[in-house]
Amino acid sequence: MPHFLPPADLARIFAGLPQAYLVLDTDLTIVAASDLYLRTTDRTRDDIVGRHILEAFPENPDEAGTVEQGPLEVSLRHVLATRRQHEMNVIQYDIPRPEEEGGGFQKRYWTPIHTPILNESGAVDYIVQTPMDVTESVLKEREADARLRIAMHAGSLGSWEYEPETDIWRRNAIVDEMFGFAPGEGSPVAAPFFARMHPDDLPRVGETVEAAVASPDRTTLRFDYRVVLPDGDVRHLASRGEVLRTSNGRSRLIGVVMDVTADKLREAELTDSLAMRESLLEQKDLLLAEVNHRVKNSLQLVVSTLGLQSRRVNDSHTKAAFGQAVSRVKAITSVHERLYRTDDPLVVDMHDYLVGLCADLAENSDLKEHVRARVAPIRLKTEKAIPVALIVNELVTNALKYAYPEGTKGPIALTLEPATDGMLELGVVDEGVGFAGESVDSGLGMRLVRTMAMQLEGRFDVRTTSKGYHATVTFPERA
Incomplete structure (x- = not known):
């Protein structure tokens, strides 16, 4: 029994x-x-x-x-x-x-x-x-997640996760706003959001989701669609993401979405303007502004995609490399953002740009109040502004990381001023312990600085003294 x-x-x-x-x-x-x-x-x-x-x-x-x-x-x-x-x-x-x-x-x-x-x-x-x-x-990763959220907020990007099997739809508040839902009004499932997609676009989005369910892990996704709001307005959205597989093999989709309505409207305005304007110069300026705007949007998607990918990485060195890559791409992104917002899409106001870049780099640092930028009223063409942006990104980031051991603080100064004989001098100086990071000769960051200095047809000098670390790049203002 x-x-x-x-x-x-x-x-x-x-x-x-x-x-x-x-x-x-x-x-x-x-x-x-x-x-x-x-x-x-x-x-x-x-x-x-x-x-x-x-x-x-x-x-x-x-x-x-x-x-x-x-x-x-x-x-x-x-x-x-x-x-x-x-x-x-x-x-x-x-x-x-x-x-x-x-x-x-x-x-x-x-x-x-x-x-x-x-x-x-x-x-x-x-x-x-x-x-x-x-x-x-989760809490150990919250700093990286916070940086990603800041980057998404700055770029007005929505983040989302979708589980096709249950229709569970998780997203940040920006996505709800894009679809016309008030805070707390959206559902935990995706059905109400699919219902607001343009009927001409919904079948194509459905086909993309169905194909993703049968796709291998990490398959990339790309789909653009329109959303019809309750008041009849139409928004154009662009989504980028990838397929993730759970431990039991079921699919989950994760990605970002951007509102590109302004781009679509600008395209229409550009088409009308080009048809009406006879001035070749005006047409060129419009095209250049549009190119800079599109480049900025594309780079912002790269930043967010790198941030999403870094969340899957456990190795600290690899995660740090992702962080450095994101910082470098963001430096280039901000140049193109300023170009399309100015009257002259070929020239960057370096004072406004470098002051803003330093503030962004120091935002999450204990040395935030100690970073100073003194930049003369200098305007540089794009081909010079981007190398300068990358150089400043590397030198200021390294100073924030290595100049002052934990618990100590001191000044970090950025300068860009005219020198002699039509030359400009870019400098980053601190009063810390000197360069304690990667080797000046072999480190990727310093190799990048030297390469950018050569692109500027300039000279890079660095020295460590008892009063800290001094780095300068001297280059001609005009080609």
């Missing part, structure tokens, strides 16, 4: 299992939890058993619109409908603190797995949630 454990013993064994488990019935009411689950979430059985999961773990009011109640419920109902296990991506779900500890919420990140328990007829009786607390690893 087989020996069956008494129900009381089964309950006791389940409660003591060395994993975190939560059991829900088909109404998503909590019916059981392991001891480790209770410790992990700082709750007691009396707190949660017998309550709906979204009631037992309410939304943090201070994080409204950012926590993941919507996708969590979508995942659970997907398991009920398909009777198949579903593994969620990392979600933010904050845990209420006990009143005796001051109440409020504690920020937490999880990767929940939802597994159906079927009865003899094949119907779902229960769902077992197995959450993995990944808060520590």
